[in-house]
Amino acid sequence: MKKIIKYIFLALILIGSLSEMEGRSRIIPAKGKYASRFLVVIDRTSFEAASSEVAEYKKVLEKEGLGVEILIGEWSSPETLREEIRKIYNKRPVMEGALFVGDIPVVRVRNFQHATTAFKMDEENFPITESSVTSDRYYDDLDLEFEFFKKGSLNPRHFYYNLKESSGQKIESEFYSARVLPPSDFGVDTYELIRRFFKKAVEAHLEENYADNIIFFNGHGYNSDCLTVWQNQQFAIKEQFPAAFKSSKGNGFYNFRQDPFMKFKLYERMQRKGTDLFVFHEHGAFDTQYISGEYPAPNTLSGKVTGPMEALSASVRNTYRRYTGERKSNFKSSMMADFGLTEAFFDAELLRSTKAADSTFAANINISLADLKTITPQSRITIFDACYNGSFHQKGYIAGYHVFADGNTVVAQGNTVNVLQDKWSMELIGMLAEGARVGFWQKEIQTLESHLIGDPTYRLIPGTPPVISSEQSKVLGEQSAKNRERGDLLNRDLATRSKDSRYWMSIFEKNGENPNYLATALKQLSKNPPAGYSDLLLKVLKESPYYIVRMQALKRFIDLSDNNFAEALLVALEDPYELIRRNAARFCGYSGNPALVKPLVNTLLFSNESIRVQYAAQSSLLMFEKEMVLEEVKRQSEGSNLLNPSKTASDLTGYFNSEFKRQETALATIKDKNSTPEKRISAVRSLRNYNNHKQTSHFINVLADTGDNLKVRITMAEALGWFNWSIRKSEIINALEAVYNDKTTAPELKAEALQSTLRLK
Numbered sequence: 001m002k003k004i005i006k007y008i009f010l011a012l013i014l015i016g017s018l019s020e021m022e023g024r025s026r027i028i029p030a031k032g033k034y035a036s037r038f039l040v041v042i043d044r045t046s047f048e049a050a051s052s053e054v055a056e057y058k059k060v061l062e063k064e065g066l067g068v069e070i071l072i073g074e075w076s077s078p079e080t081l082r083e084e085i086r087k088i089y090n091k092r093p094v095m096e097g098a099l100f101v102g103d104i105p106v107v108r109v110r111n112f113q114h115a116t117t118a119f120k121m122d123e124e125n126f127p128i129t130e131s132s133v134t135s136d137r138y139y140d141d142l143d144l145e146f147e148f149f150k151k152g153s154l155n156p157r158h159f160y161y162n163l164k165e166s167s168g169q170k171i172e173s174e175f176y177s178a179r180v181l182p183p184s185d186f187g188v189d190t191y192e193l194i195r196r197f198f199k200k201a202v203e204a205h206l207e208e209n210y211a212d213n214i215i216f217f218n219g220h221g222y223n224s225d226c227l228t229v230w231q232n233q234q235f236a237i238k239e240q241f242p243a244a245f246k247s248s249k250g251n252g253f254y255n256f257r258q259d260p261f262m263k264f265k266l267y268e269r270m271q272r273k274g275t276d277l278f279v280f281h282e283h284g285a286f287d288t289q290y291i292s293g294e295y296p297a298p299n300t301l302s303g304k305v306t307g308p309m310e311a312l313s314a315s316v317r318n319t320y321r322r323y324t325g326e327r328k329s330n331f332k333s334s335m336m337a338d339f340g341l342t343e344a345f346f347d348a349e350l351l352r353s354t355k356a357a358d359s360t361f362a363a364n365i366n367i368s369l370a371d372l373k374t375i376t377p378q379s380r381i382t383i384f385d386a387c388y389n390g391s392f393h394q395k396g397y398i399a400g401y402h403v404f405a406d407g408n409t410v411v412a413q414g415n416t417v418n419v420l421q422d423k424w425s426m427e428l429i430g431m432l433a434e435g436a437r438v439g440f441w442q443k444e445i446q447t448l449e450s451h452l453i454g455d456p457t458y459r460l461i462p463g464t465p466p467v468i469s470s471e472q473s474k475v476l477g478e479q480s481a482k483n484r485e486r487g488d489l490l491n492r493d494l495a496t497r498s499k500d501s502r503y504w505m506s507i508f509e510k511n512g513e514n515p516n517y518l519a520t521a522l523k524q525l526s527k528n529p530p531a532g533y534s535d536l537l538l539k540v541l542k543e544s545p546y547y548i549v550r551m552q553a554l555k556r557f558i559d560l561s562d563n564n565f566a567e568a569l570l571v572a573l574e575d576p577y578e579l580i581r582r583n584a585a586r587f588c589g590y591s592g593n594p595a596l597v598k599p600l601v602n603t604l605l606f607s608n609e610s611i612r613v614q615y616a617a618q619s620s621l622l623m624f625e626k627e628m629v630l631e632e633v634k635r636q637s638e639g640s641n642l643l644n645p646s647k648t649a650s651d652l653t654g655y656f657n658s659e660f661k662r663q664e665t666a667l668a669t670i671k672d673k674n675s676t677p678e679k680r681i682s683a684v685r686s687l688r689n690y691n692n693h694k695q696t697s698h699f700i701n702v703l704a705d706t707g708d709n710l711k712v713r714i715t716m717a718e719a720l721g722w723f724n725w726s727i728r729k730s731e732i733i734n735a736l737e738a739v740y741n742d743k744t745t746a747p748e749l750k751a752e753a754l755q756s757t758l759r760l761k
Helices: 002-023 044-063 080-089 190-206 227-240 262-272 307-322 325-339 348-363 398-403 430-436 438-444 470-496 500-510 514-523 532-544 547-560 565-572 578-591 594-606 611-623 626-639 645-671 677-688 695-702 709-720 731-741 746-761
Strands: 026-027 036-043 067-073 094-101 106-110 146-151 158-163 176-179 214-218 251-255 279-281 284-287 289-292 381-385 411-415 452-455
Touching: 002 026, 036 044, 036 470, 044 067, 044 094, 067 080, 094 438, 094 470, 176 438, 176 578, 190 695, 214 227, 214 262, 227 251, 227 514, 227 547, 251 262, 262 731, 279 307, 289 438, 307 325, 307 348, 381 398, 398 411, 398 452, 411 438, 430 438, 430 470, 438 452, 438 695, 470 746, 500 514, 500 677, 514 532, 532 547, 532 565, 547 565, 547 578, 565 578, 565 594, 578 594, 578 611, 594 611, 594 626, 611 709, 626 645, 645 677, 645 695, 677 709, 695 709, 695 731, 709 746
Parallel strands: 036 067, 036 094, 094 176, 106 158, 176 452, 214 251, 214 279, 279 381, 381 411
Antiparallel strands: 026 067, 146 158, 284 289, 411 452
């Protein structure tokens, strides 16, 4: 019996040793010498299933001059993997990017919403699955500091982390990254999808593909459906992809207005072979691309005319069917009042007889996951400028369906939460036309929510395809080789010289007629600004003939927020590029400089062709002193050529009076210690969107009041951290530091004060 127990004990030790060995990671090194490296991180099972395909991928990248290491393992926690990545990254040569393949722990980040473009959800009162941001910045920004919060209860491969208050508060990733994580509900074996992907990626790297075929689509409701936005985009994209404008077949700009069921036209474009880049500007969900909206255009689908009234009727009936009880009756009453509908419209028999047709009608509006199973997307690169389309933590997600479909798409960019419509989603996209790897482009504009799905090393050939006869194939090969070499040089520079300001200044000076290089150089210079950088930006903003270069200058000013900022905003408000004016109008409000009121009012009154710019101006004016705004509205309206100046002034005065009164009510709530903490906190949280500079002294008093509610003070400390560009920023920093340095301050408040101070500095 003792012998049996002894053997069992020895067996358990052996099993434990084998398990430990199996749990260890192993590395397949790069073969040869390279200027930079790329890391493939893959779980053991996925590697065993696709080892030959991964080997071919490694081979083709190394042929291009990019050394590839493969890290194979099984990771029970993100922390273990992050430390392994850190050790590999710290070696030489520089590691420029990574690809996470298969079962890699998914990190969902909390306490870092200021690193997103728009996501602002109460982390205390909403479910953790909804209020956290899925993000691989945990892996690719090694300077950020996180603390483990909990493991997911619904999915044990999801891990929740808080950003430490003492951590850096800005994303500056050490390397670019991407995911190869097939949707689990696709209906095809996961490992088959991984094998299929790597085969497709290798084929893409072997082709001669210039950036000469691009397609853009603007969906319903995006950027307020402003046609000026749509029109101006074409001017900017022409600067970034000149080869695509050599022929009418090289570019396409589509709009939801062109057909009430636009998705069917998009299917044809999405499956058009030879497309290099397809960009969707749209609203989205993890499982839906919102396309057509309310259909202002007529349609003859199936021989039946469908116009706005038919669309409205179907939409109202579908909504009415979903509601119950009081909500149903209230909806019916409002529809009858707003649109003159009668009781007969809501007749039970009519609702029954139209249900099938209305259901079909609704299904024809947007693109769903089920739709994507039936088509083969051809664009090599697809970008989803949309909310949630890149939610790789879901079983099925839009970006994944595009990449892992049986088509030619090898990489897509998408977002894991909602995103700001007014962000410059096409910032530096022209880098792709110059041969930069997609990952380098993504790294330059990275936010907490933005991710690549697929191959981040994919790149196009820079320049224009030579038009020569077949007898001159040798010349064609030589020209292609030269173009590739130009792209290789850019990739090496981005990997190894990103902070070499002297080098990038020379690039800026030598490429005066290439807007892509000018914009890229301005961005690289911002990482290690040379003397006179701010003055250079102001000169560029005033004088550059290129839309994208001027916009890049403004973007860099937004990051700098120095003494030239107010002047830069004044210049930008008059720029011919709508996106520059729109961002200037937004950041005028965040600045709060009184000199900006006059041009903002002018924009509000006289820029009807730019709906989104007007909206930004109107929102920004709410952050200034009431009397100053109302006086300027009255002054500029009087004597103008507006149709009815007095009425315009009166209407706007009424609007602003109402909104300013609401602000005063909110401030009263914030200051009222007899009000419930919940109401006060809700009012404080609104300051994250509207930096009310004029009320700053009151906010600081609440923050500093040791007799006030602790949660209210903590929320105020967090809200003040959003005043990044405020003319009262130094005042806020001083107040936060005073709270932090006070020995009697509660640890939770001290931590929040530290985090906001670091953000503002």
